[in-house]
Amino acid sequence: MDDQTNHSTPDGASVDPLSVVVQVDPALEFSSRGQGTQTVYVANDRRTGKFYRFGAREYHAVTLMDGERTLGVICRQLQRDGVLWSEVDVIAFAKELTQHRLAMVLTADRQARPTGQTSQSADQAAGETDTANSESEPVAGESAPAKTASAKTASAGAKRWGGMALRTFGGLLTQRFPLADGDRIATKLLPGFGFLFGIPAMVAWAVLVGAGVGVVWSNADAFSAEVRRVFDQQLWLVLAVMWCVLKLVHECGHAVCAKFHGVRVGRMGIMFFLFAPLAYVDVTDAWKLVRRRDRVQIALAGVYVELAIGAVAALLWWFCPVGFTKHLAAQVFLVAGPATLLVNANPLLRLDGYYVLSDLLEIPNLRAHGRKRLGAMIEALLFRIPMPESPLTGWRRDFAGIHALCSVVFQIVWMSGLVFAVATWAKGFGILIAVIAAMMWGVLPLLRWMYKIWTLEPRTGLVLNFYQRRLIGICTVVYLGVQYATVQSSPLARRVPVVVQFQEEQIARAPVDAFVTSVFVRCGDRVERGTLLLELEKPELVLQRDQLMDQRDVELAKAIQYRQRSELALSKVAQQNAESLARRLAEIDEQIDSMRIVATRAGKITTPATNQLLGRYVQQGEELLRVSDPQEKEILAIVAEDTLEAYNKASASKQVASIRLRGGVSITAPLQDLQPSASRSLPHPALAATVGGPLAVQMRQQSESNELVHPQLRSVLPLDPLTSLAVQSGQIGRLTIPDDRSLVSRIWDHLQSR
Template identity: 50%
Template sequence: MSSDANSPSMPTVILDPEVTFISREIGGRTTYVSHHEATGKFFQLGAEEYRVASLLDGVRGVPELYESLRSEGIEWTTEDLAKFIAQLVQANVAVIKQGSTAGTDSPAAANMDAGHNRDAASGQTETSEPVGDAAPPSPSRPRPAALVTLLRFLPLLISQRFPLFRGDRIATRLTRYLGNAFEPIGFSLWTLLVLSGLCVVYGHFEAFAAELRRMFDPGLWPMLFLIWVVAKLIHEAGHAVAAKHHGVRVGQVGIMFFLLAPLAYVDVTDAWKLRRRIDRVQIALGGVYFELAAAAVAAWAWWLLPEGYAKHITAQFFLISGPATLLVNANPLLRLDGYYVVSDLTEIPNLRMHGRRQLGAVLQRLFFGIPQTRQLLSGWRVWFASIHAACSVVFQVFWMGGLVLGVAMWARGLGILLAVAGVLMWFLIPTVRWVWKIWTLEPGERFGLNVYRRRMLFYASLLITLVQQLGTVSSPFDRRVPVVVRFQDEQIARSPSDAFVESLFVERGEHVDQGTLLMRLKDPELRIRREKKVDDLEIVELRAIQYRRQGELSKAATSLENANALRRQIAEMDEQIAQLTVIATRSGYIVGNQVESLPGRFVSAGEELLRVSDPQEKELLALVPEQDVDAYQLATQNDSPSRVRLRGGLTIKAKPASLRPRASRTLIHPALAANVGGPLAVEPTLDGSGKMRLAQPYLESITKLDPITSAEVRSGQLGSMTIRDNRPLLARVYDAIATDFRRLGRSQ
């Protein structure tokens, strides 16, 4: 709509008769909630905007309206008036009665959220909107047909909503049985139930933490999906019952797909008609309210059920209906239930719109010197809305970024298409619109530039320089390589066969020299088997001599081969018998958990008996992943030692040693495994032995520690060695994301 008040083609506008207004006191100011019956949309208007809307009778044009407002003391310009009327027309709240339609500028800063539809129970319906509130381009500049088609098609790629049935009748039936849950007695019982469920979880926290880890098992995802469906049906029923309990009409119930994820929704838009904040808050929290009660019941069922599959299912139901719904639905930074609760409690309708417009105005004034327009809020609500907007933008950048990357990784080709659509709709298109808005704010001057364009070019060049620096300059952050402390050249005495400990000549903690006799083992069966092998060898040798004398040379050769095999077996048995006498191969101290109980005990082959080590001779075993090899080799070339932080708070200095040439997936030290609290991911070996191996190859390095440092650390102590990162910062971020998705791919 043209802002020229004297234009002869200026049309007159009449307010749609289906629009009704409800006055409301918000923050000490009178505001008006308008409801458009045909579209089901609600709009929040200030007192001045309401007065303008009430004057739209289809007779007065902008000049007459301007004069009427001035006579009433409302200081609006004709441009503000024309833009606000254009916004009403765009939202189908007002209708052009006569004259030709003209172009409209971007919506004015009126105290309304055109098109805001409060689906408090819709789950994820609001997250499909872009992160920024960018004004649409002026219709006076026709868009190319391809661009128009693209802008219409992009939202359909991200989100599709399918209404199924009207929920008012079902909500009425459910309210007969569950409506008392929102009464004081029902709330008291709910509080007792939820608190008791929390006590059950708190008393078995480790067991529930183990169940949380099982949630990421792909084999359980079909059952988890069914649990999620049941939980969300309970959630939407909570919204519907709360709305009907307060006399609010329940609209359509349906399903929507957001980034391929199915989500239920129920339309309780008429909650805007309620005057009391507490009633609107109850409707907004109705879904979480019901889900938490169901989670508490699931926690009690988990505690009462015996071990088995049903017990596991109830634990997963608790996790989805309890912590998960609090993290998502009750999060005030997402435009879901928690957002509407904060909006109602602070009496800031359309909180995100106000906050982001206020935040955008502050940033435009800070970077471009653009004068700030008339504020929609006052007092503490100004900074509260701005802080909320800043926090929500940062959170949703990471939230939406994670969703987009996850879908791109999971759905492959279609996921990449959805990721591109998300980047275009949530970032690229709003950014282009905002840049175009600033660029066309004033006409060009010398060389086609004005002050805003010059500043924009300066910031663009600064951004390009910054990205270039981030892509070339080494990262200021460090890398961390996992390490474990162990003894140098530690002797681990193991039983060579199934035997009895005949005698022990040392005690735990005793210092021994190299060659000291430690213990003797006794294996009578081994000696008997050796004697039998000796007898067999004599018989085979005699047969070989006999066959040779008889001229049967082939049989003689076979007998000689059997004799050689028996000699090798006897040699192995002699070695085992020799090992029954355990001798110290190095000097050190005797360590072991059950050294005193060894005499007379039966020990199996391979069982550890004792160890000989020196507490002043320890070393650091470092396992370096392939992506950190280059940085580690650079660290070994420097003479300065690296910082090693061990668990328990101890920090030492150690110079990185050279890497061994071959990578391996063998788990060298059991303390490094993630299944026992270590830092490295492991998986079962392929031979079915039940042993674990590293999930990816690692290279080893061994750093000797000096005696003083060795005395300070403990064997088996885990930690990390800090080395300088040789990658640019952008490369570091890319490698981190790629590593996470490789792990996700392996888990699937």
């Protein structure tokens, strides 16, 4: 049987442990079960509803604990029967039984003596309960040095207070409220829904779920756009109601499947974990089933039902027109499909997937075995404490340790996210709950473990023993590491997106909507300042100019005539009209002159498709030609607001930046000061996230062009001629500068940005 609590000695140091009489509780009900090539025995504690597994040797020892034999007699009988247990093994096994309240220690007059209150693990204090314990081989002996009686008494008191604190905090974080008789509900639902767990229904389920997955897979882009709307705050109430309904159906699936296999169903109710409502149903009696596939089916029944609902929702989403129903179907699929697989079917959480994995691999109580193994490995690594013999053998022992490590890492991330969400949502009260959760899941278990290490061995006088010195050293290293991670600057570098561009590049654009009538250059031609590049033509503009010239001449003639007639007012009006027409005529003349595009600098034509311009109709602002010098390039650095201070510090110290461009090119350039103002305009097309760049963009309102989601500052780093020839315009990359944040702040900023 799995040992999850620290042993407590029978009271009275003068009593010989081998003379103690132990009687197994009559409330235990044993049944045999085949497991691989060996037989195991399942004990049902009818008082608590818990189940425990015993190996063949353990069961044989239990049958001898009849309240008449002493532990010494039992030890000799086991050795005669071929069970090579030592006296230490028998005593340790008896301690385990009494600590789990599966056996009673009898006094000389054969009266039951109550056992001491055992401490709970952190997981049990959080509301978790082991439903299956197993051990194929007994524990050979204690690995830690022996304690004195006073040390043991102090240790028991500390554990008792620690257990009380964990239970108190656990009650604040997890509350369980039984609401209904699950067996009665399952009995009423069985006639209508029991067929769902037959073979024909399972085949139909596989076809349905396959069709739903196919619909989602073939419409991944459109479906992901629907799913992203789950973060719409206006739909949170609908999503919460839908979550509760689906989880109620999930638990009813467990209950009906258990009743389908003839298992008694316990209470149904609701549990609040970090104030999140979760339905639950007690199907612990499923451990009585001999066939493993039946137990696995009951454990997966909730996921089975929810995946069917998710598949129906996916098909409904496919058939429905655009609207609220289509979106609601997408949300049902999200909750009943991916969310259920992530949570309920996840073997790293102690839910349905965990119990299925434990049963399939024939590793009962996988979590307890794995975490005990992981803890022993950590203690052996840090304190050289000999590892106790594991009840698991072969690959199961290693798998349990790996599973425990993955489970601990996943749950740290998972619980941290939940605590952060509650702290953000509930403000001050949420922060209080976050502190309690951190105390219960982190601080108190750590303090209990440190106390255990500190009291492993008594010290002589004022001299600390080996374990105490090692513990102080490890705590010092951890403290210095935490201090460095939270206060000192991060050893990692900040990255600033950059792009290569030409210096003072001329970008010739169409001044008006017009036709290209002449192109005088080709790509790669060398031009001088003032060279005519191309000509545009817009006949409507010439015609409009001629009409304006005629109107201007008419108004001037009217002004002269009115003045000759002494009609000065009319003459002034005609003169003003002529001046207005002259200004409009000057603007048109300027537009016509601008249709002769000339080079404003010396350089090369870098536009590749100049031969396709002739005869084209171009719109105002459309790019026509580029003139630049390949030996004159620069780096445009785009600095975000949160990187501003670090960049200013680096540029003020005249640092030379290391720049790595895509394609493997690495260059260096001296940092320059930032331009004085931030801008949302996209500095270069290659930087947009829509084309694989690093900057997030969005469509401008009433425009088809993009703008930056967050304003950015710019800095221009000139390159020397040789470096300019080695890079290409439009190459993007990263510039690295020292980080001014601590390592913890850097990680926090990274998590917030996701």
